[in-house]
Amino acid sequence: MASYQRLLVTGHLGFIASAFCHRYKDSYRIAGVDFDGWGAMKRNLVEGVRDFRADIADVGTMRSIIDEIRPDAIVNFAAESHVDRSNEDDSCFWRSNVFGARALALEAVRLGIRMVQVSTDEVYGDAHANSAPWTEGSPIDPKNPYSVTKAAAEMLLAVYGGSEQHRLDIVITRGANTIGPRQFPEKAVPKAVWCFTHDLEFPLFRTPARRMWMHVDDHAAGVEAALRKGRKGAVYNIAPSFDSEEVTATVIRRVRDIIGKGSIREVRDRANYDLRYWMDASKAKRELGWTAKYRLDDTVKETVEWYLNNAGWLEEANGALAGNG
Ligand SMILES: NC(=O)c1ccc[n+]([C@@H]2O[C@H](COP(=O)([O-])OP(=O)(O)OC[C@H]3O[C@@H](n4cnc5c(N)ncnc54)[C@H](O)[C@@H]3O)[C@@H](O)[C@H]2O)c1
Numbered sequence: 001m002a003s004y005q006r007l008l009v010t011g012h013l014g015f016i017a018s019a020f021c022h023r024y025k026d027s028y029r030i031a032g033v034d035f036d037g038w039g040a041m042k043r044n045l046v047e048g049v050r051d052f053r054a055d056i057a058d059v060g061t062m063r064s065i066i067d068e069i070r071p072d073a074i075v076n077f078a079a080e081s082h083v084d085r086s087n088e089d090d091s092c093f094w095r096s097n098v099f100g101a102r103a104l105a106l107e108a109v110r111l112g113i114r115m116v117q118v119s120t121d122e123v124y125g126d127a128h129a130n131s132a133p134w135t136e137g138s139p140i141d142p143k144n145p146y147s148v149t150k151a152a153a154e155m156l157l158a159v160y161g162g163s164e165q166h167r168l169d170i171v172i173t174r175g176a177n178t179i180g181p182r183q184f185p186e187k188a189v190p191k192a193v194w195c196f197t198h199d200l201e202f203p204l205f206r207t208p209a210r211r212m213w214m215h216v217d218d219h220a221a222g223v224e225a226a227l228r229k230g231r232k233g234a235v236y237n238i239a240p241s242f243d244s245e246e247v248t249a250t251v252i253r254r255v256r257d258i259i260g261k262g263s264i265r266e267v268r269d270r271a272n273y274d275l276r277y278w279m280d281a282s283k284a285k286r287e288l289g290w291t292a293k294y295r296l297d298d299t300v301k302e303t304v305e306w307y308l309n310n311a312g313w314l315e316e317a318n319g320a321l322a323g324n325g
């Protein structure tokens with residue numbers, strides 16, 4: 001098994017990559033690249049992580065950063081990740097999610113190093129009519145522009161991995177719906193905390209949708225296990241146990257119970273609204289030795305408590321959201 005020391009981690013000012021940096025800052029020397037875009041917060045920067053401000057799709061700048069830090073692996077979290085925004089205009093999604101991943105992959109090829117591409121269960125589409133959960137062999141069938149760009153990146157990187165010309169050492173993770181500290185309050189749980197603590201109604205999409213709710217630390221640990229133990233060219237579903245699947249309305253009511261007040265208002269469903277993501281992570285357990293540690297109740301409780309204890313963070317993030325929107 002290869003061992004890595006110097007990592008280039010992209011998107012380190014965002015939600016999941018900052019959790020990864022917190023968890024692994026003492027295990028690796030980490031340099032982060034982020035262009036401080038949507039979802040980024042400067043206060044998410046983790047002490048000890050070298051901080052570069054750049055667009056991963058900017059080939060020349062990425063080459064000079066990579067030559068400076070000489071990573072022995074790249075972990076690509078950076079992406080435009082909000083479905084509603086992709087429904088309105090997907091152009092920046094193509095730039096970050098596809099051209100950005102491509103630029104990093106070509107650098108990994110040049111240096112002969114491993115790249116982990118952090119992808120999503122959304123590439124499978126919608127499981128609401130399925131009789132079994134998705135495995136890594138299930139067909140890719142994305143249903144919104146965001147997940148189309150994530151699927152497109154995966155397909156290109158898989159071709160780079162399989163071709164004699166590139167021989168990219170690629171491992172792809174497909175993560176489940178993730179919650180935890182430092183998630184931008186456009187997403188359901190931090191938004192609910194914001195609404196319930198500010199006497200605002202939480203807007204809940206009318207049609208019930210099921211998600212597997214995964215703690216961000218479990219997601220980070222799954223990505224790190226894939227980095228160390230993933231087979232070259234392999235894809236791994238990173239998902240919590242099946243009993244962590246729940247409809248959004250129930251999770252939002254749990255948030256309200258923890259806070260002790262709040263009202264919920266039903267609103268029209270978003271466009272391109274997937275009703276179920278349902279994923280089997282037994283391959284990750286078998287090959288990576290990874291399983292999620294958190295149960296749903298603890299994931300929700302710990303997440304809500306973090307936002308209540310970090311009201312200043314939520315205030316600033318909500319201000320950034322209002323400023324951008
Ligand atoms: N949040 C989830 O539930 C979830 C689930 C599965 C997979 N994922 C994947 O995990 C990754 C991280 O998601 P997140 O929720 O932390 O997102 P996020 O929006 O919180 O963070 C993304 C970060 O990437 C940066 N970024 C975007 N484009 C960039 C570019 N071109 N150059 C440099 N930096 C750029 C942003 O500034 C931001 O800091 C994404 O690839 C996403 O597809 C997320």
